[in-house]
Amino acid sequence: MVESLLNIENLRKSFGGVLATDNLSLSVEPGKIHAVIGPNGAGKTTMISQVSGALRPDSGRISFNGEDITRSSPPNRSLRGIARTFQITSIFNEFTALENVALAAQAHDGHSFRFWQPAKKEARLTQPAKEALELVGLENRAQVLACNLSHGENRQLEIAMALVTQPKLLLLDEPMAGMGADESKKMVEILNGLKGEHTILLIEHDMDAVFALADQITVLVYGSAIASGLPEDIRLNPEVRAAYLGDEE
Amino acid sequence: MKVSRETIVCLLIFLLLAMVPAIAALTDVPFYLDLARRMMILAIGALSLNLIMGYGGMISFGHAVFIGIGAYTVGICAEHEIVSGYIQWPLALIISAMFAVVFGAISLRTRGVYFIMITLALAQMMYFLGVSLDRYGGDDGLPLAEPSNFSGLIDLSEKTSLYYLVYGLLIFCLWISQRIVNSRFGMVVKGARSNEERMQAIGFPTFRYKLTAFVIAGAMAGLAGALLANHTDFVNPDMMHWTRSGDLIIMVLLGGMGSLSGPIVGALVFILLEEALSGITEYWQLIFGPFLILVVLFARGGLLGFLEKEQEINKFPERDNG
Ligand SMILES: Nc1ncnc2c1ncn2[C@@H]1O[C@H](COP(=O)(O)OP(=O)(O)O)[C@@H](O)[C@H]1O
Ligand SMILES: [Mg+2]
Numbered sequence: 001m002v003e004s005l006l007n008i009e010n011l012r013k014s015f016g017g018v019l020a021t022d023n024l025s026l027s028v029e030p031g032k033i034h035a036v037i038g039p040n041g042a043g044k045t046t047m048i049s050q051v052s053g054a055l056r057p058d059s060g061r062i063s064f065n066g067e068d069i070t071r072s073s074p075p076n077r078s079l080r081g082i083a084r085t086f087q088i089t090s091i092f093n094e095f096t097a098l099e100n101v102a103l104a105a106q107a108h109d110g111h112s113f114r115f116w117q118p119a120k121k122e123a124r125l126t127q128p129a130k131e132a133l134e135l136v137g138l139e140n141r142a143q144v145l146a147c148n149l150s151h152g153e154n155r156q157l158e159i160a161m162a163l164v165t166q167p168k169l170l171l172l173d174e175p176m177a178g179m180g181a182d183e184s185k186k187m188v189e190i191l192n193g194l195k196g197e198h199t200i201l202l203i204e205h206d207m208d209a210v211f212a213l214a215d216q217i218t219v220l221v222y223g224s225a226i227a228s229g230l231p232e233d234i235r236l237n238p239e240v241r242a243a244y245l246g247d248e249e
Numbered sequence: 250m251k252v253s254r255e256t257i258v259c260l261l262i263f264l265l266l267a268m269v270p271a272i273a274a275l276t277d278v279p280f281y282l283d284l285a286r287r288m289m290i291l292a293i294g295a296l297s298l299n300l301i302m303g304y305g306g307m308i309s310f311g312h313a314v315f316i317g318i319g320a321y322t323v324g325i326c327a328e329h330e331i332v333s334g335y336i337q338w339p340l341a342l343i344i345s346a347m348f349a350v351v352f353g354a355i356s357l358r359t360r361g362v363y364f365i366m367i368t369l370a371l372a373q374m375m376y377f378l379g380v381s382l383d384r385y386g387g388d389d390g391l392p393l394a395e396p397s398n399f400s401g402l403i404d405l406s407e408k409t410s411l412y413y414l415v416y417g418l419l420i421f422c423l424w425i426s427q428r429i430v431n432s433r434f435g436m437v438v439k440g441a442r443s444n445e446e447r448m449q450a451i452g453f454p455t456f457r458y459k460l461t462a463f464v465i466a467g468a469m470a471g472l473a474g475a476l477l478a479n480h481t482d483f484v485n486p487d488m489m490h491w492t493r494s495g496d497l498i499i500m501v502l503l504g505g506m507g508s509l510s511g512p513i514v515g516a517l518v519f520i521l522l523e524e525a526l527s528g529i530t531e532y533w534q535l536i537f538g539p540f541l542i543l544v545v546l547f548a549r550g551g552l553l554g555f556l557e558k559e560q561e562i563n564k565f566p567e568r569d570n571g
Binding site: 052053054073074075076078079083084086090091092093094095099103104106107108112113114115116117118119120122161165 | 428429431432433434435436437439440443444446447448449450451452453454455458461
C-alpha cells in the first residue's frame with residue numbers, strides 16, 4: 001500500500017451545537033485527485049479549514065508527510081507544502097493579479113525582513129508568478145487589479161496563487177463555485193493539467209467535473225464520511241445515491 | 250515618464266520649506282520659522298503613523314506616546330547632564346522602539362476597535378506616568394537646559410540649523426518610508442491590511458511583520474520626539490495626550506491615507522489651519538471639525554488622493570472590467 005500524503009484521523013469539530021466534523025477519517029495518496037462531495041452544510045469547508053490550519057479541531061489528528069501537524073499554524077502548514085484556495089474568493093483586491101501571485105511566491109522565498117529593494121522589480125518573484133499565471137491562462141491579465149477581474153478570473157487567480165508556492169498538496173474548495181459553463185470547462189482543463197504532478201483534495205459540487213477529475217471520492221454527510229472509494233463504486237453505491245446523488249439514472 | 254501630481258506637490262512643498270528661513274529673515278517674522286519647523290516635526294510623526302495606519306491598517310490612537318517618549322528621553326538625559334546628542338538621540342530611538350515592542354505585542358493581538366482602544370489606553374497610561382513623574386516636572390513638564398549637543402557637527406542652539414536638520418530628516422524619513430513600503434517587507438504589511446487570513450494561508454506569519462512595522466513607526470516617532478524637545482526646549486506630558494495622537498490621525502487622513510507624502514500635506518494643512526483659525530476664534534475647532542468631515546467625505550484619499558483620482562480618470566478613460 002502507498003503511504004498517504006495526508007492523513008486525517010477521527011477529526012471532530014463542533015460550532016456550538018452543530019457537529020460540523022464528526023469523527024472524520026480520510027487519507028489522500030500522493031499524486032491523486034481526491035474529491036470530497038456532499039450537500040451544503042456537510043462540513044466540507046470546515047474540513048479544509050482544519051487541514052489548512054485556519055480552524056483548530058476539537059479532537060483528532062492530522063498528519064502530513066508522516067508528521068503530526070494538528071497544532072501547527074496556517075503559515076507553517078503553507079510552508080510545509082499545503083496550499084488552499086477559498087470557496088469565497090479570497091485575494092488581495094488592491095494588488096494586481098501579478099502582485100497577488102508574486103506575494104505568494106515571496107512567502108515561500110525565505111523571510112521577508114527585507115526593507116530596501118523594491119519587490120516589484122525582483123525577477124525571482126515576478127518570474128515564477130508569471131509562469132503560474134500562464135498555467136491558469138491569466139498571463140494577459142497580469143497587470144489588472146484583482147478587484148477588476150471577473151469572477152472566473154478570480155478563481156483562476158486563486159489557483160495560481162496556490163500553484164506558485166509549489167505545494168505538495170492542494171486544497172481546492174469549490175474552485176468552480178459561481179462559474180458559467182465555459183469557465184467551468186476551462187477550470188476542468190486547468191485541473192486536468194495538474195493531474196499526476198500535484199496531489200489535490202478537491203471539493204466540488206459540479207458532479208461532471210468531479211467524475212471527470214477524481215481518482216478517489218469521499219462522500220461527506222453531516223460531517224462524517226458515509227462512503228469512500230473509486231468514482232465508479234461511488235456512482236453505484238446505493239447509500240450515496242439515496243443520500244446525495246439522487247436516483248437520476 | 251509622467252511625473253505624478255503627488256511628486257509635484259511634494260517637490261513644491263519642499264521647495265517652499267527650503268525658503269522659509271529666508272522668508273522669515275526678510276519679513277522679520279521669526280515665527281514663520283518656528284511654525285514651519287513644528288509642522289515638519291509633526292510631519293515626521295504623521296509619516297510614521299501612516300506606515301502602520303495607512304499601509305498596515307493599524308489605527309493606533311496612541312501614536313503620540315512615542316513622540317513623548319523620544320522627547321522625554323532627551324529631556325531626562327539633559328536633566329542628568331548627558332547633553333551629547335550622539336547619546337540622547339540614539340537612546341530616544343531605542344527606548345521608543347522598546348516601548349513599541351511591548352505596546353505592539355499587547356495591542357496587535359486585537360484588531361479593529363479593540364486595537365484602537367488598547368493603543369489609546371496604553372498611551373493614556375504613559376500620559377499619567379508622565380504627570381506623576383515629579384522628579385521630572387510632573388504636570389508642568391521639564392525645561393530643556395540646553396539643546397542636544399552635536400559638537401563638531403551642528404549647533405542646535407542656532408535655530409536655523411535646527412530647522413535644516415529637521416528638514417533633512419523629514420526628507421530622509423520620507424525616503425526610508427518609500428523604500429520600506431515598496432520592499433518585500435512593505436508588501437507583507439500591505440497584504441496583511443488587505444487580507445490577513447489570506448496572508449496566513451499563503452505562508453506569512455503576519456504578526457511578526459506587523460509588530461516590526463509598529464516598532465519602526467514607533468522609533469520614527471521617537472525621532473520626531475527628540476526633535477520636538479529641541480524645538481520647544483521643553484518636554485511635558487501633554488505631548489503624549491490622546492488628543493495629540495488624534496491630531497496625528499487627522500493629519501494622515503487629511504493628506505491621504507496610504508499615499509507616501511500625504512501625511513506631509515496633512516501636517517502642513519493642519520498646522521496652517523490651526524494657526525489661521527485660532528487667530529479668528531478661540532473655538533477654532535468648531536470650524537476645523539466640519540472641514541475635516543468634508544475632506545473625509547468628499548476626498549476619500551485625503552487631499553492628495555483628490556488630486557490623484559482626477560489624474561486616474563484622465564489616464565484610464567475606460568474602466569477595465571474584464
Ligand atoms: N464559523 C462557523 N461558526 C458556526 N457554524 C459554522 C461555522 N462554519 C461552519 N459552520 C456550520 O458548520 C456546518 C458545516 O459548514 P461548512 O463546512 O461550511 O459546510 P460545506 O462547506 O460542506 O457547505 C454548517 O452547519 C455550518 O452552518
Ligand atoms: Mg463550503
